[in-house]
Amino acid sequence: MDSMIRQFYEIPGKVVALKAGEYLFREGDHAKYFYFVRSGQIFITKFAESGRVLSLRLATRGSIIGELPLYEENPVYIFNALAQSPSEVYAIEFPTLHSYLEKKPSLAINLLKIIGMHMRKQHSKFRDLVLYGKKGAIYSTLIRFANSYGREVDGGILITVPLTNQELANYSATARESLNRMLGDLRRQNVIDIRDGLIFIRDINFLKREIQCEDCGREICNIE
Amino acid sequence: MDSMIRQFYEIPGKVVALKAGEYLFREGDHAKYFYFVRSGQIFITKFAESGRVLSLRLATRGSIIGELPLYEENPVYIFNALAQSPSEVYAIEFPTLHSYLEKKPSLAINLLKIIGMHMRKQHSKFRDLVLYGKKGAIYSTLIRFANSYGREVDGGILITVPLTNQELANYSATARESLNRMLGDLRRQNVIDIRDGLIFIRDINFLKREIQCEDCGREICNIE
DNA sequence: TTGTTACTGTGATTATTATCACTTACACCC
DNA sequence: GGGTGTAAGTGATAATAATCACAGTAACAA
Numbered sequence: 399m400d401s402m403i404r405q406f407y408e409i410p411g412k413v414v415a416l417k418a419g420e421y422l423f424r425e426g427d428h429a430k431y432f433y434f435v436r437s438g439q440i441f442i443t444k445f446a447e448s449g450r451v452l453s454l455r456l457a458t459r460g461s462i463i464g465e466l467p468l469y470e471e472n473p474v475y476i477f478n479a480l481a482q483s484p485s486e487v488y489a490i491e492f493p494t495l496h497s498y499l500e501k502k503p504s505l506a507i508n509l510l511k512i513i514g515m516h517m518r519k520q521h522s523k524f525r526d527l528v529l530y531g532k533k534g535a536i537y538s539t540l541i542r543f544a545n546s547y548g549r550e551v552d553g554g555i556l557i558t559v560p561l562t563n564q565e566l567a568n569y570s571a572t573a574r575e576s577l578n579r580m581l582g583d584l585r586r587q588n589v590i591d592i593r594d595g596l597i598f599i600r601d602i603n604f605l606k607r608e609i610q611c612e613d614c615g616r617e618i619c620n621i622e
Numbered sequence: 623m624d625s626m627i628r629q630f631y632e633i634p635g636k637v638v639a640l641k642a643g644e645y646l647f648r649e650g651d652h653a654k655y656f657y658f659v660r661s662g663q664i665f666i667t668k669f670a671e672s673g674r675v676l677s678l679r680l681a682t683r684g685s686i687i688g689e690l691p692l693y694e695e696n697p698v699y700i701f702n703a704l705a706q707s708p709s710e711v712y713a714i715e716f717p718t719l720h721s722y723l724e725k726k727p728s729l730a731i732n733l734l735k736i737i738g739m740h741m742r743k744q745h746s747k748f749r750d751l752v753l754y755g756k757k758g759a760i761y762s763t764l765i766r767f768a769n770s771y772g773r774e775v776d777g778g779i780l781i782t783v784p785l786t787n788q789e790l791a792n793y794s795a796t797a798r799e800s801l802n803r804m805l806g807d808l809r810r811q812n813v814i815d816i817r818d819g820l821i822f823i824r825d826i827n828f829l830k831r832e833i834q835c836e837d838c839g840r841e842i843c844n845i846e
Numbered sequence: 847t848t849g850t851t852a853c854t855g856t857g858a859t860t861a862t863t864a865t866c867a868c869t870t871a872c873a874c875c876c
Numbered sequence: 877g878g879g880t881g882t883a884a885g886t887g888a889t890a891a892t893a894a895t896c897a898c899a900g901t902a903a904c905a906a
Contacts, residue, residue, distance in 0.1 A: 405897065414677065417827060444749065446753045447832075447834050448753075452749065452752060452753065453752065460765075461770060465738070466738060466742060466745075467733045468734075468738060469731075469734065469738060476742070476745070487676070488713045491879085499727065499730070499731055499734070500727045500728070500731065501727070502727075503723065503725070503726075503727045503730055506723070506727055506730035506731055506734060507723055507724065507730055509734060510692075510693065510723070510730060510733060510737065511693045512736055513734065513737055513738065513741065514689070514690060514692060514737065515738065516741065517690060517740065517741055517744070518690060518700070520741070520744050520745065520748070521690075521744065523748075524744070524747075524748055524751075525668065525676065527748075528676060528795040529672075529674065529676065529795070530865080531892070532892075533861095533892095538706075543834070548872095562852085562853065562854090563853075563854065569731050571752040571753070571893050572893080572894090573895075574853095574892070575855085575856080575894075575895080575896095576892090578854065578856085578892055579853060579855085579856080579893095582855075582856090590906090597696065607878070610671050611857090612669075641863080713872070714897095727848075755863085756863065757862095762904080786882090786883065786884090787883070787885090788883080788885065796863080796864090797863070797864050797865075798884090799863095799865080799866095799885085799886080800862090800863055800864070802886085803879095803885085804887060805884095806885075806886090821903065
């Protein structure tokens with residue numbers, strides 16, 4: 399993945415630093431830049447009128463952000479990008495990226511590969527949610543976080559990102575209370591555990607089995 | 623859209639004719655070709671272990687198909703492609719497409735545009751389903767079919783594709799009975815009507831209002 | 847120490863959606 | 877014109893998930 403990103407560094411752009419809790423952009427903003435993340439973590443979310451928040455990704459080093467309106471006549475961001483921790487992103491203006499994509503086919507092809515991967519992530523998430531309901535959404539979110547931010551310890555996987563129940567619920571489009579109950583069940587079944595506020599997955603295969611995981615690999619099944 | 627597709631005709635490939643009910647490929651098949659549709663209509667679906675079917679698109683003239691595994695090391699189709707009516711597709715081998723993409727940046731850029739559009743479709747569908755439940759899924763499906771296959775008549779929109787309740791339910795990941803009840807309600811509210819087995823939408827704005835449609839335009843909000 | 851705040855955990859209730867078990871309607875074919 | 881098959885429609889019930897209304901907890905500041 400990093401090898402695909404390296405090319406983008408050669409394109410003129412600027413580095414933007416974000417504090418935790420700071421927005422890089424909000425949905426509806428005029429879109430001027432394509433970004434990729436150099437360091438830190440960035441929530442990609444969408445708001446509903448009702449006040450609910452839908453979380454889609456937690457972008458990290460190497461992730462691209464804000465690519466969707468790249469070729470639109472009146473480009474507007476459709477998501478919010480909010481720094482979860484202090485972060486640095488590299489910002490490339492759309493017209494600059496356009497001209498580099500035209501000049502360097504290998505760059506366009508790399509972007510195609512990256513976007514194709516995003517497409518597959520999105521599809522697999524859709525499938526999990528749609529076919530296995532909230533359980534599918536939640537288990538799938540846990541697996542994705544484990545793949546992106548998990549560290550193997552004590553025969554299990556510790557998700558190294560601190561997430562509140564509400565934040566996790568936003569990723570699975572679930573009510574906080576429902577998520578809480580499901581986590582409670584998983585805890586009682588010894589599938590997961592909470593360690594200093596972080597989720598520790600004892601038995602990730604249980605989660606995979608329950609949602610008939612197609613084992614699409616870490617390149618696809620992640621939250622980045 | 624058609625202008626973006628025209629370029630692909632210049633790439634060597636072959637025409638494949640399909641009868642109604644014939645599969646172009648199935649999920650799990652080794653993926654060798656990238657396709658685009660010349661004529662007819664092709665269902666893009668995915669099976670669940672449980673026997674349920676999830677319908678994703680109804681591809682038509684100008685749609686691309688089977689592009690997802692384009693850059694994979696061991697390419698496998700992840701969906702089924704089933705001709706709904708007699709159809710013709712143009713098939714380009716992946717390696718051939720690769721070399722043309724490398725040679726012609728404008729082709730790669732066009733593919734980027736198309737895939738970016740697919741991404742947005744997918745996101746908006748996800749949003750509808752996740753934020754407004756089955757009602758969101760069903761209303762959104764009706765709007766998409768209206769945008770892709772609707773003909774304006776008598777101050778309303780006639781969806782010119784014959785769809786059974788089961789097929790519509792597959793698009794919205796709903797039980798047939800649930801879909802049937804919802805359509806019944808819409809009929810009673812004079813929002814839709816059935817004309818010779820086709821759905822006639824009297825008041826599409828009702829559907830749009832109910833799911834807080836973001837009016838993303840026909841380029842995005844379709845089923846192709 | 848005591849508020850304050852944000853988060854977690856839970857019971858009770860309601861709303862939504864699926865499932866099961868049918869009946870009805872309609873097209874098509876000998 | 878009766879028989880067959882497929883799809884539509886519907887009631888009853890069960891399963892799933894959201895909502896409301898709190899009680900408990902932990903961290904932190906004054």
